[in-house]
Amino acid sequence: MEFHEIRYFLAVGETRNFTKAAAACRITQPALTRAIRKLEEELGGMLVSRERGNIHLTDLGRLLEPSLREMIVQAGEAKRTAESFLSLTGAPIRLGVMCTVGPVRFTGFLNEFRVSHPGIELTLIEGMSSELKDLLRSGDLDVAVISDPDGFEPPLLARVLYEEPFVLACGPTHAFAARKAVTPEDLEGEIYLQRIHCEYRDRLAQMLADRGITIRRAHRSEREDWIQSMVAAGMGVCFLPSFSATVPGLVQLPVVDPGISREVCIVTIAQRRPSPPMAALLSALDRYVWTNDRMEPDRLGAGELPHI
Numbered sequence: 001m002e003f004h005e006i007r008y009f010l011a012v013g014e015t016r017n018f019t020k021a022a023a024a025c026r027i028t029q030p031a032l033t034r035a036i037r038k039l040e041e042e043l044g045g046m047l048v049s050r051e052r053g054n055i056h057l058t059d060l061g062r063l064l065e066p067s068l069r070e071m072i073v074q075a076g077e078a079k080r081t082a083e084s085f086l087s088l089t090g091a092p093i094r095l096g097v098m099c100t101v102g103p104v105r106f107t108g109f110l111n112e113f114r115v116s117h118p119g120i121e122l123t124l125i126e127g128m129s130s131e132l133k134d135l136l137r138s139g140d141l142d143v144a145v146i147s148d149p150d151g152f153e154p155p156l157l158a159r160v161l162y163e164e165p166f167v168l169a170c171g172p173t174h175a176f177a178a179r180k181a182v183t184p185e186d187l188e189g190e191i192y193l194q195r196i197h198c199e200y201r202d203r204l205a206q207m208l209a210d211r212g213i214t215i216r217r218a219h220r221s222e223r224e225d226w227i228q229s230m231v232a233a234g235m236g237v238c239f240l241p242s243f244s245a246t247v248p249g250l251v252q253l254p255v256v257d258p259g260i261s262r263e264v265c266i267v268t269i270a271q272r273r274p275s276p277p278m279a280a281l282l283s284a285l286d287r288y289v290w291t292n293d294r295m296e297p298d299r300l301g302a303g304e305l306p307h308i
Helices: 003-015 018-025 029-043 059-086 104-116 129-138 201-210 224-232 276-287
Strands: 048-051 054-057 091-098 120-127 143-146 156-170 191-195 216-221 238-241 251-254 261-269
Touching: 003 018, 003 029, 003 048, 003 054, 003 059, 018 029, 054 059, 091 129, 091 276, 104 120, 104 276, 120 129, 120 276, 129 143, 129 156, 129 261, 143 276, 156 224, 191 224, 191 238, 216 224, 224 238, 261 276
Parallel strands: 091 120, 091 143, 191 216
Antiparallel strands: 048 054, 143 261, 156 238, 156 251, 156 261
16 A cells, blocks of 8 residues: 555545546546556455546545545654654754763753754753663663763763762861862761762772771762752761752862762763764764863852853
């Protein structure tokens, strides 16, 4: 069954005249007649009654007409959807963002991308590194922003967007708040609030253990905002990626001797051909200037972080 055969049949049903239907479809009458006969053979019955001076649909033709018309409508909608997608109008992208990646650094990029590509609709999906990797492999995500100290195994393909230092976060009344920086040794005996989803949690803990540093673990939470709120309230300290702070009142101190940082990557599937909107997003990510002195961490509270 061909779409042009259905269109010719619907034209005959509307005009009740083979000559007029052929003219409307811009083909010859014999070609239209052959196409309708072929459609009747495929469907197994007469669709058009060819009485002299009385061309009309048979009972089978009337029965099938709504379904055949709906097929043409749906085909047209599919074509328009494809055209919109390929022209980056109403084109969706599912972007996974790891839950420990704060919005500060991405706000500027997302705004710039929206302005340059107003037809692309970004849906942000939050999750842990392992969850986002699984969604990428299954095709439920188009691209993801992930930091993972263990790297990315095939078919995952990662490109570094920027390097993000860890800071030590404390409240404004904490003894550390007056300092310019802290060392891991300064954490000896400190009350530590644990960010459960921190992908560097085990490595940070091992670093302290290797140096013989003992901390007093208190509350722990999957919620980044809860931990930050407790830190700002003076209940303890925590390691925090420098651009993840969202709670006003946090004091962020550079960690030195050694400094600690992570690589934030854009991750795709190596052999998966990007769609036009995906290609536009990846190109925009490559062009965006992520290294910017205005973005470097300072001793500012979260509410005072500079805009990008």
